[in-house]
Amino acid sequence: MTPERPDPVPSPASSAPTDAPASPAPSATYRLQLQPDFPFEAAAAAVPYLASLGVSHLHLSPVLEAVPGSLHGYDVVDHGRVRAELGGEEGLRALSRTAREHGLGLVVDIVPNHMAMSPRHNRALWEVLREGPESPWARWFDIDWQAQGGRVLLPVLGAPVGEVLADLRVDGDVLRYHEHAFPLREGTADLPLPRLLDAQWYRPVWWRLARTELNYRRFFSISELIGVRVEDPEVFDATHGTVLRLLREGVIDGLRVDHPDGLADPGAYLERLHRASGGRWTVVEKILADGERLPAAWPVAGTTGYDALRHVDGLFVDPAGYGQLLDHYRRFAAPRADLGGDWAATVRHAAYQVLTHELATETDRLTRVAHRLCATSPEPALRDRAPWALRTALRELLVRLEVYRPYTTADAAAVVTEEAAAEARLAFAVPEEAGAVDVVRDLLLGRYGDGPDQVEFRTRFAQTASALRAKSVEDTAFYRYVPLLSATEVGGDPGRPAVSAREFHTYCARVQRDWPTTGTVVSTHDTKRSADVRAALAVLTQCPARWEDVLAEVARPGEGAPDGQAAWAAWQTVFGLGPADGERVREALLKHVREAGMHTSWTEQEPAYEEAVARFVAAGPCGVPGERVAALREALGPHVRANVLGTALVHLTMPGVPDLYQGTEHEYLALVDPDNRRPVDFPAGVREPDAGEKAAVSRAALALRTRRPEAFGDAATYEPLPADGPAAEHCVAFARSGRVVTAVTRLSLRLAEEGGWRGTTLALPPGRWADALVPGRLFEGHARVADLFADTPVALLERVDEARG
Missing domain, CATH: 1.10.10 (Arc Repressor Mutant, subunit A)
Structure with missing residues (x-):
């Protein structure tokens, strides 16, 4: 059965700015991983318990129509409908009503970069495959119609086409191959099969050809996800109309934007989204390298929080012990330097491999764009550049990027440096050929103008760079360089996993100043290990x-x-x-x-x-x-405990909006997906009986955020509190707006081996302070750290009176 034709353009009101005032930023969010076994109804049943935790908003994984059975929802097939398997739009509205009855709002994950490459479910794609580049829906998808003879390559066959012809069959106006279905071009259904295949706007091929022959942009190297051109205003309207309507009608309150780095122009997209949403609280899944800053011009609240994860994790890593662990790893595993023995060499080797294998088709397309631009440019300096030289220059510059991508020509100058260019030139035997490096770099820096070809080249370079960084670092090098598994996490730096207290405080002060309502996380649906697993592993750096x-x-x-x-x-x-x-x-x-x-x-x-x-x-x-x-x-249990509780408390009280992943308010031990996406059994009542120490810390911190919102919001302050004494380095403490104090034990095993706190004190801000974790305890002035941590390795204090004169 042919899918329904999608409406090419939604009603004009869908992209208009929402009339409702922008809702305030959440104080804390709780991430629910929706799937057919955990639909809206199940989420609604958990609302009383989740509201009792003290969060302000539920954070939902994607809610729009996805491939049937999807366990994550990022494979969207229809932006116009709320997913039926989850309960449809009425189910979402019912969840919203229940949430609001308990004082909760909703934040929803949206996926602007890609859709599922599943024609039988993706109605817009079905029409493109049937009608070709003249289809009104062709503008939706990032397809290179100049390649593959103007036909979309579909890498779905289990073997070369000649070996599977018997498995291809015509069923009315549909071509079928096992579970796959494709539309037939009008007037071709009666042709003999070989001629019928040649007559289509697409070409079903052996899946292995995706590596080198694909002619549509995809998500990283996942051929099952096709890139969407949301830079086109009509495509933006069509793909965001439903979400914007739900915002306008008060069903949802905020947005999490998945993978903006794959977009042609993330800044322009976010500006359009900001206007259309009326300035709703929005965070972006932007992975920041060490030292990289979120573009200040982006109209968002901040990131989804992987930068916070790295800084929190790093606090509990012993830098000296890590060095010893690294030496032992090299002796035990005997890795080659570029295959896991050295971090920088491992990343560079992985990048070369990914460009020549998984992203070979993206590299080819970028090379074609560069060669076409050079061949047709009126600039003499761009002429006579061989495709192989341009390809080599592109490869050598791409593998030297240390961030996901540049966004502007100014960014390009910062990330495609002259030092990188000098190294790239060494790949050429003939100095004259090395001039291709300068051509590529000058194009990226905008030195040859901003014409359509130049803009396309810079866009393709940035999108390829983003996919390369994700595939070579997160999906390859993180699995080759493994001295400390907890350091191989999204946004992490396994080459330098430890973060000093000073670095942490500097980071927090900057977040409070520049992005006070950014998201923060320590566990997500994408973390390779949950925070509690990583906290345990960090103890190994102390022993x-x-x-x-x-x-x-x-x-x-x-x-x-x-x-x-x-x-x-x-x-x-x-x-x-x-x-x-x-x-x-x-x-x-x-x-x-x-x-x-x-x-x-x-x-x-x-x-x-x-x-x-x-x-x-x-x-x-x-x-x-x-x-x-x-x-x-x-x-080592007591020291694992110190890390687990310290991580949880720091996350819940540092600057930003903490996002708790489902189940992580208590002990949560999970590995990489799909292990970390298993449904959670929530209690029927408002509290879990005997939920454990971590749950008590989580509840106390969230309750304090609710009770003292002025201490944590965008007008709050952040003040490091240095300890004094022989074990001062083992106490990390900070005050929020002079009303809340967090103190945690750092490197507790080494602390014990060195003789404990030995009279170390912490100077509290003026006033009397009640312990929110152990009722009845009060502190004032210079508190003995041993007393602060007498019952637990962490302390959460609330000011209970005014400062004394």
């Missing part, structure tokens, strides 16, 4: 010698480990996770080695190697030897 001794006992040579790096990652995984179902660990490790791509991969799986990994996990980390690792984790 690298003990970890080395345990591995010497359990990881003897020749006992089934497939390779040293996989074994190291497996042992750390079970230490961080604690007792767990072996199946969860096995699946996570198989994903790990496939992402690493050194012995097997998603597209070139090596069954013998993967079977060896599975056997090793079962017999070693999840077998009897794993009990020794479990014993070490139990012995």
Whole structure:
């Protein structure tokens, strides 16, 4: 059955600025991962409990129509409808009503960059494949019609087309291949199959051709997600009309924007969204490299919070101990420098590999744009540049980018530096050919104008850079360089995982000044390990010698480990996770080695190697030897506890709007997706009985945010509170607006080995301070840190009177 034709343009009111006033920023959000097994109705049932936690808004994963059965919702197929499997628009409205009855608002995740490449579900795409580039919907999708003979390459066949012709069949005006369905161009249904295939606006091909032949922009290297051209005003209106209407009607209150770096012009998109939404609270999933700043001109509240995650995690990493752990890792795993032995070399090697393999088609398209621009330019300096030289220059500059992408020509000057250009020129044997590097760099810097071709080149370069950074760092290097698994997290810097207290305070002061209502996170649907797993792993940096001794006992040579790096990652995984179902660990490790791509991969799986990994996990980390690792984790329990509670309290009280991922208000031990996307069983009442110490800390901090909103909002202040005494470095404390004080224990194992607090004090701001975690305790003046942490390794204080003279 042919899908319904989508409306090419929604009603004019859909893109008009909302009349409702911009709602205030949330005080705290709670992320729910919606899926068919956890629809709107289930979310509504959890509202009384979630409201009792003290959050102000629920944060929903994408709610628009997605591929049936999707567990995440980022594979949108229809922007005009709320997802039926979740309960449709009425279900969303019912959830909104229930939330508001309990004082909660809704923030919704939106996906502007891509849609599902599933013609039988994606009605707009169906029409493009049927009608070709003249379709009114062709402008929706980022398709290079000049490539592949003007036909869209569809990498869906299990083998070369000649080997699967028998599996292709015509069904009326539809071409079918197993579960796939494609529209037939008018008047072609009666043609013999080979001629019928040649007559379409698309070309079904062997899936392996996606690597080099694809002619549509996709999400990273995922061919099942096609890029959307929201830079076109009509496409923006059509893809945002429903969300904007729900904002206007008060059903939802704020937005989280998924992956803006894939867009042609993120700044212009966000400006249009800001106007259309009436300035609603909006955060963007922008991954900031160390030292990178969010563009100040973007009209958003800030990021989704991975920059905060890195700074919070880093507080609990011992820099000296990490160095020892790194040395042991290199001895144990014996990685080659560019395959996991050195961070910078690993990233560079991965970037070269990704450009020539996973992103070969994106590199080809960028090279074609560059060559066309040079060949047709009136500028003599651009002429006579061979495609191979331009390709080489592009490759050498792309692999040297240390951020996701430039946004303007000024950004390009900062990220495509002369130093990078000088290194790139060394790839050429003939100096004259190296001039291609200068041509590419000058085009990026806008030195040859802002004509359409120049803008397209800069846009393609930026989009390719974004995909390269994500694939080479997050999806490859993070799985090859594994001395400390907790450091290999989105936004992290495994080459320098530790963050000093001074760095943390500087970061927080800057957030409070520049982006006071930005999002902050420590666990998300995309984190490779939950915050509690990472907090446990960070303890290993305080006892690298003990970890080395345990591995010497359990990881003897020749006992089934497939390779040293996989074994190291497996042992750390079970230490961080604690007792767990072996199946969860096995699946996570198989994903790990496939992402690493050194012995097997998603597209070139090596069954013998993967079977060896599975056997090793079962017999070693999840077998009897794993009990020794479990014993070490139990012995280090008090220090794991200090990290877990410290991470939670810092996250909930630092500048910004904290986002709690589902279930993380109490102990939450999860690995990479899909392990971290399992539905959560929420209690039927408003509280969980005996929920544990972390839940008590979470509730107390959220209650304080509710009770003292002036201490945490955009007009609040942030003041570091240095401790004084021999163990001062182990106490990290700060005050919020002179009304709330947070204090946490840092590197508690090393603290214990050094003799404890030994008279260390913390000078509190003027006034009397009540302990929000242990009722009845009061502090004033110079508090002994040992007293602050007498019951728990963290303290949350609330001022209970005015300052004394």
